[in-house]
Structure formats: C-alpha cells, structure tokens
Amino acid sequence: MAAQIWGSEKRARRRREISAKIAQMPELHDSKPLPFMTREEKIMESARKLTILTEKMGQIIDPTDPAELYHLNNEVLGLEGNPMALHGVMFIPALSAQASDEQQAKWLPRALRREIIGTYAQTELGHGTNLQNLETTATYDLATQEFVLHTPQITALKWWPGNLGKSSNYAVVVAHMIIKAKNYGPHPFMVQLRDEKTHEPLPGITIGDIGPKMAYNIVDNGFLGFNKYRIPRTNLLMRHTKVEADGTYIKPPHAKINYSAMVHVRAYMLTGQAIMLASALNIATRYSSVRRQGQIDKSQPEVKVLEYQTQQHRLFPSIARAYAFQFAGAETVKLYEHVLKEMKSGNVSLMADLHALTSGLKSVVTYQTGEGIEQARMACGGHGYSMASYISEIYGVAIGGCTYEGENMVMLLQLARYLVKSAALVKSGQSSKLGPLVAYLGVKSEPTSLIDRIPNSGFTEYVKTFQHVSKRQTLKAADMFFGLMEKGEKREIAWNKCSVELNRASRLHTRLFIVEAFVRRVNEIADIRIKEALTDLLHLHVNYELLDIASYALEDGFLSASQLDYIRDQVYLYLGKIRPNAVSLLDSWEFSDIELRSVLGRRDGNVYENLFKWAKSSPLNKTDVLSSVTQYLKPMMEKARL
Numbered sequence: 055m056a057a058q059i060w061g062s063e064k065r066a067r068r069r070r071e072i073s074a075k076i077a078q079m080p081e082l083h084d085s086k087p088l089p090f091m092t093r094e095e096k097i098m099e100s101a102r103k104l105t106i107l108t109e110k111m112g113q114i115i116d117p118t119d120p121a122e123l124y125h126l127n128n129e130v131l132g133l134e135g136n137p138m139a140l141h142g143v144m145f146i147p148a149l150s151a152q153a154s155d156e157q158q159a160k161w162l163p164r165a166l167r168r169e170i171i172g173t174y175a176q177t178e179l180g181h182g183t184n185l186q187n188l189e190t191t192a193t194y195d196l197a198t199q200e201f202v203l204h205t206p207q208i209t210a211l212k213w214w215p216g217n218l219g220k221s222s223n224y225a226v227v228v229a230h231m232i233i234k235a236k237n238y239g240p241h242p243f244m245v246q247l248r249d250e251k252t253h254e255p256l257p258g259i260t261i262g263d264i265g266p267k268m269a270y271n272i273v274d275n276g277f278l279g280f281n282k283y284r285i286p287r288t289n290l291l292m293r294h295t296k297v298e299a300d301g302t303y304i305k306p307p308h309a310k311i312n313y314s315a316m317v318h319v320r321a322y323m324l325t326g327q328a329i330m331l332a333s334a335l336n337i338a339t340r341y342s343s344v345r346r347q348g349q350i351d352k353s354q355p356e357v358k359v360l361e362y363q364t365q366q367h368r369l370f371p372s373i374a375r376a377y378a379f380q381f382a383g384a385e386t387v388k389l390y391e392h393v394l395k396e397m398k399s400g401n402v403s404l405m406a407d408l409h410a411l412t413s414g415l416k417s418v419v420t421y422q423t424g425e426g427i428e429q430a431r432m433a434c435g436g437h438g439y440s441m442a443s444y445i446s447e448i449y450g451v452a453i454g455g456c457t458y459e460g461e462n463m464v465m466l467l468q469l470a471r472y473l474v475k476s477a478a479l480v481k482s483g484q485s486s487k488l489g490p491l492v493a494y495l496g497v498k499s500e501p502t503s504l505i506d507r508i509p510n511s512g513f514t515e516y517v518k519t520f521q522h523v524s525k526r527q528t529l530k531a532a533d534m535f536f537g538l539m540e541k542g543e544k545r546e547i548a549w550n551k552c553s554v555e556l557n558r559a560s561r562l563h564t565r566l567f568i569v570e571a572f573v574r575r576v577n578e579i580a581d582i583r584i585k586e587a588l589t590d591l592l593h594l595h596v597n598y599e600l601l602d603i604a605s606y607a608l609e610d611g612f613l614s615a616s617q618l619d620y621i622r623d624q625v626y627l628y629l630g631k632i633r634p635n636a637v638s639l640l641d642s643w644e645f646s647d648i649e650l651r652s653v654l655g656r657r658d659g660n661v662y663e664n665l666f667k668w669a670k671s672s673p674l675n676k677t678d679v680l681s682s683v684t685q686y687l688k689p690m691m692e693k694a695r696l
C-alpha cells in the first residue's frame with residue numbers, strides 16, 4: 055500500500071531507508087518537544103538542524119530528488135516550517151521558470167548550494183489577491199539602466215512573504231514595471247536585500263518579521279519596504295519578458311506566464327495537504343483503537359471508541375479523501391511538470407487548463423483537509439485539545455493553505471471563468487472544442503441516475519451522476535450569468551451576482567475530478583489485496599461524497615429518494631467493512647514517530663504513560679509554586695482571609 059501512496063515500490067523503500075537513517079542521527083531530532091519551546095527557540099532549533107542537513111544531506115537522500123527532499127524536510131524540520139521553507143518552494147522554482155539561461159547560470163547554482171537564501175515577495179499590506187493593484191513600483195531609469203524599486207506608501211509594504219523577515223538575503227520581488235511613464239503591470243525582479251557578509255539590511259531597505267501567527271511560526275513571514283532602491287536592468291527575470299537597454303519592452307508569449315511560481319505551489323501543495331490530513335487521521339485512528347470509553351452492549355466490557363459508528367463516520371470518509379487527494383495530487387504534479395517543460399520552450403497552450411485545474415483543486419483540497427483534521431482532533435476528545443496530540447498544530451498549518459497561493463473563493467472563481475467559457479461552447483454547439491477535463495459538459499446524460507439499477511456497474515454510474523450534477527450546475531450558473539447580461543447588466547456586476555452559484559459549479563467540477571482520479575488509480579492496480587482494500591475505500595468515497603452533494607441530484611429528480619436510501623446504506627456498509635483495515639490504511643503512509651511529533655498518535659499505542667511523562671516535562675512543573683502564585687494569588691487569598 056505504501057507503494058501506491060508514494061508512487062512506487064522504490065519510493066516507499068527509499069522513504070523507509072531515509073527514516074531509518076534519521077532515527078540513527080540524534081543531532082537531527084527535536085531537542086525537546088516543539089510545543090514546549092518559545093518561537094525564538096523553535097527558530098533556533100530549526101536553523102541548527104537545517105545547517106546539519108546542509109552538511110549531511112547527501113549521506114541521507116538524493117538532494118536532486120524533490121520527493122526525498124520533502125520527506126527529509128517533514129521528518130527533521132517538521133511542518134511548522136523552517137528558515138528556508140520558501141527558498142525551495144518558490145524562490146528556486148521562480149528562478150527556474152522565469153530567469154533566462156544567463157541569469158540562471160548566475161544565480162541558481164548559488165541558491166542550490168545555499169550560498170544565498172531567497173524568498174518570493176509578492177503580497178503587500180494592502181493587496182494580496184488583486185495583483186493588478188499592487189503598489190510597489192519598479193521604474194526604469196534609462197540613464198543608468200537601472201530599475202528603481204519604491205514603496206510609495208504604507209499599504210505598499212510587502213507583507214507576508216515567508217522567511218522574508220529575518221532569514222532571506224535575496225528575494226524575487228513582484229513590482230509594477232514602469233518604463234517611460236507607461237505601466238506594464240506586475241513583473242518579477244531578483245533583488246538583494248541584505249549584505250552577504252553582515253546580513254544587515256542594505257541601505258534603502260526596511261525589513262522585519264510580521265509577528266506570531268495562528269501556526270507555522272518557525273517561518274519568519276516578513277515585511278519589506280523600498281526607498282528608491284536601485285537594481286540593474288538585468289535583474290528583471292527575463293526568460294519570457296525582456297527590457298532592452300533603451301527601454302524597449304518585449305512581451306511574453308502568455309500574459310500570465312510570470313504567475314508560474316504560484317501554479318507550482320498550487321500543484322505541489324495537494325500532496326502536502328494529503329500528508330497533513332493523513333497524519334492527523336493516523337493520530338486519531340490509532341488513539342481511537344487504544345481509547346476505551348463506554349459500552350455498546352452493557353453486558354460487555356468498555357469498547358475501543360473506534361467501534362462507535364459515529365466515530366467511524368467522523369474519520370473514515372476523510373481517510374478516503376486523504377487517498378483521493380494523494381492520487382489527484384500525483385496526477386496534477388505530472389501535468390504541471392509537462393506544462394512547465396512546454397512553457398519553457400514557448401508552448402503555452404496548456405497553461406489555461408492547468409491554471410483552472412489547480413485553482414479548483416487547491417481550494418477544495420485545502421478546505422476539506424481542514425474539515426477532516428478538525429474532526430480528527432475532536433475525535434480524540436479532551437486529549438485532542440492538548441498540544442500533546444499535535445493535531446491543533448497540523449490544523450493551523452494546513453488551514454493556511456485556504457488563504458495562501460490564492461484565497462479559496464477567488465481561485466474557485468478563476469476555475470468558474472474556465473467553466474463558463476466551456477458552457478458557452480456547449481450552448482453554441484461547439485462541444486467538440488471542449489478540453490478533455492470538461493468534455494463531459496458536452497455529453498447528453500441519461501434522464502435519471504442508474505445507481506442501484508444496473509448490477510455490477512462498478513463505479514461508472516457514480517461517475518456519471520457526478521458528471522450530471524456538475525454539468526447541470528455549471529450550465530445553470532452560466533445561464534444565470536448570461537441571462538443577467540442579456541437583461542443589460544454589466545459583465546462584472548452580473549458575474550458578482552452569480553458568484554456563489556459559480557463557485558458551487560467549480561466545487562462540483564473539482565470533486566468530480568477527484569473522484570475520477572481515485573477511480574483511475576484503483577483501475578490501474580494489479581495487486582489483488584491492495585485493490586480490494588482501496589476498492590472498499592473508493593466505495594465509501596463515492597457514496598459519502600454523493601450523499602454530501604445529494605441536493606443537487608435530487609432537485610431535478612436525477613436521483614430518487616430510494617436511490618438516496620441505497621447510497622446511505624452503502625455508506626454504513628463500507629464504514630463497517632473498513633473498520634478492520636482502518637489503522638493499517640493510515641499506518642501504510644509509514645509516518646515515523648519522529649515525523650508525527652504526537653504523544654497521542656505513537657506507533658506503540660502507549661498513550662497514558664507517555665501523556666503523564668509529557669505533562670510532567672512541562673516547564674510549569676519545574677517548580678511546585680509559581681511566582682504568579684507568590685506574587686499575586688497567594689497575597690490575594692491571604693488578604694481575603696483577614
């Protein structure tokens with residue numbers, strides 16, 4: 055199963071080997087539990103481990119393999135981030151995709167050797183989503199052939215970029231490019247921020263940390279201001295766009311090609327989210343098979359809480375989602391790598407499809423991951439609320455994904471643009487022009503769903519039902535939009551008035567893609583035992599998801615009430631079938647105890663003893679009487695006794 059999850063036998067084996075090596079290297083382990091550290095201590099601890107990794111990485115992993123790097127990162131540095139988180143996730147990808155060959159030769163080897171640390175500085179205090187209204191300017195000075203970076207007012211301060219505050223000495227900075235008083239819109243520039251020897255900010259640069267956040271606090275998200283700060287013309291990333299010495303602007307082959315670093319993260323973060331969901335579920339499911347509370351049959355002993363149907367219903371559909379996200383994520387990364395290769399050589403024809411797909415997936419996956427992690431936390435009862443479970447930290451980090459890399463509602467609306475265009479093709483009889491991901495919009499469906507009507511139809515009737523629902527909502531929302539415009543409403547106003555319905559279409563389309571990715575994967579599996587276990591999980595997935603969106607299928611009578619009862623029964627049937635495999639389905643992800651960082655989710659199940667040990671190690675327990683008591687509470691009580 056690990057081979058299915060991680061993509062191949064070899065990958066699964068490599069993960070095990072890497073975990074085993076790390077287990078033997080105490081210098082790479084947390085020196086004490088992270089929840090007992092202050093933010094400064096965590097940052098220090100992370101930097102300590104990071105420098106050891108830079109020295110020894112080659113002995114543990116193949117540093118050119120992103121999957122091995124990611125695993126090493128999760129085990130050693132953990133999900134709360136590290137001082138170079140954005141260096142690998144955005145700085146290097148931005149340089150790789152947007153710098154010219156000559157620029158890459160100058161900067162990439164230095165970045166890869168970690169001679170310099172970089173980040174991606176785009177978002178500002180006043181604007182994150184609406185890139186067209188960013189306020190930082192890069193004005194071309196023809197006389198010196200330099201760009202002058204400037205922060206005209208407080209809202210133009212860069213705000214949020216990871217590792218910008220304290221760790222990075224370089225950044226890819228996005229600024230509006232102005233040449234001879236003409237604004238060419240946001241463009242990426244390579245900018246040195248700090249002196250390479252002293253790490254002091256360079257003159258003209260104001261920089262710092264934005265303060266503690268809901269989670270992800272090892273990362274120093276930062277602010278940055280420029281006071282007429284000059285950089286050479288050749289620091290504009292010039293793979294696709296060029297500015298010649300005389301100020302001549304050569305435009306890129308696609309207007310949004312400079313957005314590729316964002317698409318990179320959107321594509322890769324899906325499996326990152328799947329890992330966080332599976333981690334939280336692993337903790338909760340292991341604990342649920344240790345925790346005994348109450349009886350189902352009063353004549354019998356107390357049961358493991360995992361025997362309760364409500365507990366299964368809380369956890370198992372999310373187990374199915376974690377697998378589904380992992381499989382959909384693997385497909386998306388493959389597509390991204392393909393499009394990136396094409397894009398580098400100037401073929402931009404698939405960019406729109408990739409943008410639409412990743413925008414939808416990013417939104418649905420992060421939202422459902424957050425939901426699933428929070429349910430996992432509550433499924434642990436009181437101990438879920440303790441940092442000893444570590445689930446609240448996983449939640450805090452994962453939920454950030456709903457916001458970063460494009461706020462979810464906004465990204466759903468980006469997919470909706472693509473769906474509305476596709477709907478227009480269908481309506482004008484040009485269905486043959488539809489891309490493969492939306493081809494179903496042009497296919498006529500049966501009058502009613504055939505779920506439970508055709509024996510042995512596998513998952514086909516489920517997929518058709520998802521397709522019907524998604525198609526109907528897309529066409530309905532598009533009709534509403536076109537209708538408002540026909541009535542004379544301005545395009546943008548009409549769009550806003552339909553945007554809730556449009557986003558519903560985007561979610562349904564994305565959920566269909568996720569179901570189909572799961573089905574595609576299960577169909578490919580040769581090993582009969584693995585196929586059987588995943589088929590059970592897929593049954594749970596299609597029935598649970600369909601029940602969740604049933605109102606869309608009921609409103610036009612595509613599904614009947616009796617079919618809905620069948621679907622509900624199937625959910626309960628498969629909850630029971632999955633119960634014996636539940637812990638194994640999560641243990642198959644092979645997270646080590648080092649990586650999970652959870653007292654509650656330990657592999658050995660020795661929960662109570664270790665919780666007591668953990669509590670005793672709390673800094674508050676170093677002394678029996680705290681100074682808060684001697685200074686305030688004791689005098690208060692004494693005064694009251696007088």
Ligand SMILES: CCCCC/C=C\C/C=C\C/C=C\C/C=C\CCCC(=O)SCCNC(=O)CCNC(=O)[C@H](O)C(C)(C)COP(=O)(O)OP(=O)(O)OC[C@H]1O[C@@H](n2cnc3c(N)ncnc32)[C@H](O)[C@@H]1OP(=O)(O)O
Pocket residue numbers: 120121124139143144174176177182183184185186216310313314316317319322323324326327405406409458459460461464468471472
């Ligand atoms: C195994 C290896 C693993 C490796 C590890 C990797 C990942 C690890 C996982 C987790 C990550 C962990 C840590 C990272 C943590 C944090 C990082 C966060 C970093 C950031 O947080 S970094 C800032 C991100 N900040 C945004 O995310 C801003 C969102 N805001 C936008 O993105 C734009 O503002 C938008 C798109 C809303 C509007 O932009 P706009 O105003 O310019 O355009 P407009 O709406 O007018 O659209 C005109 C036409 O452009 C098309 N279009 C747009 N974008 C396109 C694209 N990319 N490609 C192709 N076409 C595109 C449209 O589809 C439309 O097409 P049409 O007209 O045909 O419909």
Ligand SMILES: Cc1cc2nc3c(=O)[nH]c(=O)nc-3n(C[C@H](O)[C@H](O)[C@H](O)COP(=O)(O)OP(=O)(O)OC[C@H]3O[C@@H](n4cnc5c(N)ncnc54)[C@H](O)[C@@H]3O)c2cc1C
Pocket residue numbers: 140174175176177180181182183184213214215216270275454457458459460461462463464467
């Ligand atoms: C943990 C974390 C890490 C980050 N790392 C980086 C980084 O490394 N580099 C970087 O540059 N940035 C980074 N960011 C910033 C992040 O990319 C932005 O916060 C994000 O893009 C959302 O933009 P915003 O904050 O402007 O939200 P806003 O756009 O102000 O969102 C507020 C509300 O307005 C709604 N809204 C906005 N526009 C529309 C619209 N057109 N239609 C409908 N509704 C709309 C949203 O849906 C939301 O409900 C990070 C953020 C976080 C939380």
